[in-house]
Amino acid sequence: MPKTVVVTGANSGIGLAMAHELAARGATVCLACRNQAKAEAAREEIARRTPGAKVDVLSLDLSSFEHIHRFATDLAARHERVDALINNAGASPLKQQFTAEGFELQFGANYLGPFLLTHLLLPQLRLAAEQTGDARIVHVASVAHNIGRIDADTFRGRSKYRPFPAYAQSKLANLMFNYALARRLPDGLSTHAMHPGGVDSDIYRELPRAVHAALRPFLISADRAGRLGAELALSPEYRERSGEYLTAQRPNPVSRRARDVAAQEALYAESAVLAGVEPLPRR
Numbered sequence: 001m002p003k004t005v006v007v008t009g010a011n012s013g014i015g016l017a018m019a020h021e022l023a024a025r026g027a028t029v030c031l032a033c034r035n036q037a038k039a040e041a042a043r044e045e046i047a048r049r050t051p052g053a054k055v056d057v058l059s060l061d062l063s064s065f066e067h068i069h070r071f072a073t074d075l076a077a078r079h080e081r082v083d084a085l086i087n088n089a090g091a092s093p094l095k096q097q098f099t100a101e102g103f104e105l106q107f108g109a110n111y112l113g114p115f116l117l118t119h120l121l122l123p124q125l126r127l128a129a130e131q132t133g134d135a136r137i138v139h140v141a142s143v144a145h146n147i148g149r150i151d152a153d154t155f156r157g158r159s160k161y162r163p164f165p166a167y168a169q170s171k172l173a174n175l176m177f178n179y180a181l182a183r184r185l186p187d188g189l190s191t192h193a194m195h196p197g198g199v200d201s202d203i204y205r206e207l208p209r210a211v212h213a214a215l216r217p218f219l220i221s222a223d224r225a226g227r228l229g230a231e232l233a234l235s236p237e238y239r240e241r242s243g244e245y246l247t248a249q250r251p252n253p254v255s256r257r258a259r260d261v262a263a264q265e266a267l268y269a270e271s272a273v274l275a276g277v278e279p280l281p282r283r
């Protein structure tokens with residue numbers, strides 16, 4: 001049965017590479033993107049590389065709960081079943097910014113928005129799990145989680161904002177969500193986290209030129225990371241491996257904080273309150 005895969009932030013970098021790979025493997029790809037002009041350009045690029053590719057474009061801004069709800073409604077009207085959701089979109093602004101609900105942008109848009117989105121898409125994912133026995137959620141986390149700390153006092157902003165601790169917290173939260181979700185999802189619906197590697201993408205666009213130039217030799221291509229994302233979404237190899245965290249570039253240690261089950265559960269419960277969703281019970 002043909003698969004439908006939603007990729008957030010699919011108009012550039014790793015998300016676009018995933019979309020190319022998924023389209024080449026015959027999936028219908030929904031590009032869930034903030035910037036519609038870039039999303040249309042991505043659709044054309046995918047069609048050029050994979051003639052006959054099935055690509056849909058939908059508007060999604062993860063920095064607004066209202067927008068996320070609207071996206072979920074639009075998606076449900078167009079795709080009854082979702083076989084995989086890839087929570088890829090992420091940002092790392094150098095200056096502190098906030099979501100529409102007043103959360104610090106990296107916590108809000110990199111973590112809390114995808115948390116809400118995942119819960120809103122569960123009906124379509126569950127339907128896919130019932131019909132095919134195989135539906136998946138993929139979280140793009142990062143090796144940066146290793147220096148992250150979950151600190152509720154920073155969720156709505158930091159008095160002394162430094163971008164990297166804020167980014168690391170959001171990526172730690174992505175990984176902890178993966179573990180908490182693995183204890184909750186029904187049979188046939190699995191969750192997977194990945195570190196894409198240090199990838200040469202636009203995420204470094206705000207870095208000073210010299211820093212970016214020094215970093216570049218150590219970065220891998222978005223295509224390599226995109227292949228892992230597509231594999232986690234589609235490959236039979238990962239079907240029974242819910243809760244795992246994989247990487248496209250080693251080494252990739254998992255921090256003690258990320259593995260702390262009590263902390264995962266506390267974050268899950270608090271996030272459900274913040275995002276206004278009914279928490280899923282543990283199996």
Ligand SMILES: NC(=O)c1ccc[n+]([C@@H]2O[C@H](COP(=O)([O-])OP(=O)(O)OC[C@H]3O[C@@H](n4cnc5c(N)ncnc54)[C@H](OP(=O)(O)O)[C@@H]3O)[C@@H](O)[C@H]2O)c1
Pocket residue numbers: 008009010011012013014015033034035038060061062063088089090091109140141142143195196197198199200201202203204
């Ligand atoms: N590159 C790396 O070395 C690296 C390493 C570890 C993890 N990651 C993770 O990989 C993921 C993809 O990053 P990338 O490297 O491919 O960077 P990228 O090229 O900058 O792509 C980021 C994507 O996220 C989208 N996005 C940002 N804020 C959004 C929002 N509020 N709502 C909806 N979409 C939003 C961007 O959309 P716009 O075009 O509208 O800005 C863009 O499509 C991120 O989660 C990042 O944290 C990257």
